[in-house]
Amino acid sequence: MTTQYYLQKKGKFNRLLLDWWRKNKRDFPWRQTDDPYSILIAEMLLRKTTSKQVEKVYDKFIKKYPSYKKLSKAKKKDLVELLRPLGIEYQRANLFINFGCAIEDLFDGRIPNSYLELRKLPGIGQYSANAVLSLSSNQKAPMLDTNFIRIMDRIFGIKSSKSRAHSDPQIWQMAGRLIPDGYSRDFNLAVLDFGAIQCNARNPDCSSCPFISFCRYCEKNE
16 A cells, blocks of 8 residues: 555655755755765765754865865864864874775775775665765665655655665665656755755655645644
8 A cells, every 4th residue: 555655746846846845955065066976975974964954064074185185184183173063083084094995995086986996895785885876977776864754754654664764675676766766866865965955854844745735744743
C-alpha cells in the first residue's frame, strides 16, 4: 500500500517540490559551482557541523587550497587553524591531506566521475559520492540524508526496517526512483532546503505545506 501510494503521488510531489524550491531556495557559496573538487570539499566541511559554520570557512579554504595539489602539500598546523571553527580540526586536517594525496595517487589528479571510484577516496561515503555525481554532472543519484529520510517517512509513510535507515539499500533505491529525469541537482537541493526550512524535525510548518492534501503526517496531525 505504501509503495503503491508513493508511485501514485511522486509525480505531483516532484512538481510541487520544485515549485516550492524555486521560491525558497537557500544560497550558499558551494552551490555556485559544478566543480567536483569544490563540491567534495564542501561535503567534507559540512560533516558534523552546520551550513552557517561552514559559510565562515569555505571561501577561505578554497582560496588557500584551490586544487588537490595545494591541499596534498598543506601544512597540518595551517589546516588545523583554518578548520578550528568547525570542531574536530585535527581529524579533519588529516583527512583533507590524505584526500588530496589520494587524488594524485589513485586517479592521476583527476576527480573520478563514477560512484565506485569516488568511494575509493578517503572520507567519501555513499552520500558524498552521490552528491558529486548529482551536483557536478546532474546524474540521477539520491543525496539521502536525515532530511530526505524524514520527508519520505512523513509524506509517503515509507519507513526503513533497519535501525539506521541510512544503511538500508531499499530506502536508497526508493529515494533514487523519486528523482525526476534531468533534475537530479535541483531535486536534491530542494529536498535539503524543504527539510531544513519547512518540514524540519521539531517544528514542521504543516499549515503552508504544498503537500498538505496528500501528506501522511499532516493527515495524522490534523
